Amino acid sequence: MSDLLRRALPVYGLPEDTPLSLLNRSENETWRAGDLILRLHRQGYHTRPEIASELAWLTALQDLPGLTTTRPVPGAQGLVTGIEGRHIVAFAPIEGQELQPGDDLARWFAPLGEITARLHLHARHWAKPNGFTRKRWDVETILGPQPHWGHWRQAQGLDPQGVTLLARAADTLAAQLHAYGTGPETFGLIHADLRLANLMVDGDTLTAIDFDDCGFGWWAYDLASALSFIETDPRLPDLIATWVQGYSRIAPLRPRDRAMIPSLIFLRRVLLTAWLSTRADSDTALALGGPAYTQGTLDLADRYLSDGLAAFLP
Incomplete structure (x- = not known):
């Protein structure tokens, strides 16, 4: 892949001998190249129009008050570069470090709620x-x-x-989500992957990165995605309540939305359980996947069927 990326470097005005370093292998590969971050898209996932649409939203979000995000950088072909059937995009680098499970998450979940609300307000009104x-x-x-x-x-x-067990829980979950619906007050354009690894901390600034999975989903699902891989953390009820407080300072969150938070957390857990199996070669799967994660999902499924994960209600 580094050879492929080297052929793309002149498209961004960089010499072919620019040092390359692999930062992450997940859904895609993320590389550092000089003063740019390059994302090499996995084949067969997003189409070129889908990638261009992600970058159109990111471009529209630049300089939005109270929100910092990654900035797309165009090359000679525009925002999406095509080489040998692969898609490559570039971003300006972000200062800081990824948020980690061992960090003081309570400090950051209210600002994260505010950021999420600003994203949703923009998405609701954006042409x-x-x-x-x-x-x-x-x-x-x-x-x-x-x-x-x-x-x-x-x-x-x-x-x-x-x-x-998981089939019973998934059927119950599907019924809850169908009843919740996909009307505009409930469902719209969201980030869809605001997990800790996609949140950068620099001093007092929290930056949302990696909009690669943005799409149309339930607004409150963005909270569920923020809790990815920490669903069994004892701090979870407090983190949820703190996020809700932050979100509500910027945009309203209906009682119906709050009531659905446990179901959406369980939905995200089921989704990740599947993803870890189908992306077993990713850095995330190697670190977090395997039978132990599946067993944790089954434990949550049992709790979901018994009390709807009531402890997660804000």
Whole structure:
């Protein structure tokens, strides 16, 4: 992949001998190249119009008061570079460090709630350009027979008893989400992957990065995504309440939305359980995946069926 990226460097005005370093391998590969961050897109996931649409939203978010995000950098081909059937995009680097589970998360979840609310307010009123297209994150594309990120039945270490339990919980979850609906007050353009690794901290500034999975989903799902991989952390109820406080300072959050937070957290956990299996070569899967994560999902499923994860209610 480094050879492919070297051929792309002149497109961004960089010499082919610019040092390259791999930063992350997840859904895509992220590389540092001189003063740029390059994202090499995985084949067969996003189309060029989908990638262009992500960057159109990111461009529209630049200089929005109270919000800092990554800045797309165009090359000679525009914002999306095509080389040998692969898509490459570039961003200006961001100062700071990724938020970590061991950090003082309570300090950051109110600002994260504010950032999320500002993203949602912008998305609600933004006139999307012609041809704007992004994936939907709904019942069918997460729990259906052909979901975007793979099916939970492929989870590592899942035995027949676990399949039965998770199937019951998924059916209950799907019924709750269908009743919740996808009307404009409930569902719209969201980041969809505000997990800790996509939040950069620099002093008192929190920056949301990596809009690669942005699409159309439930507004409150952005909170669920922020809790990715820490769903069993004992701090979770307090983090949820703090996020809700921050969000509510910027935009209203209906009681109905608050009531759905536990279901959306469980939905995200099921989605990640499938993703870790289908992306077993990613850095995240190597660090966090495997049968132990699947067992944690089954424990949450049992709690979801017994009390709807009531402890998570803000």
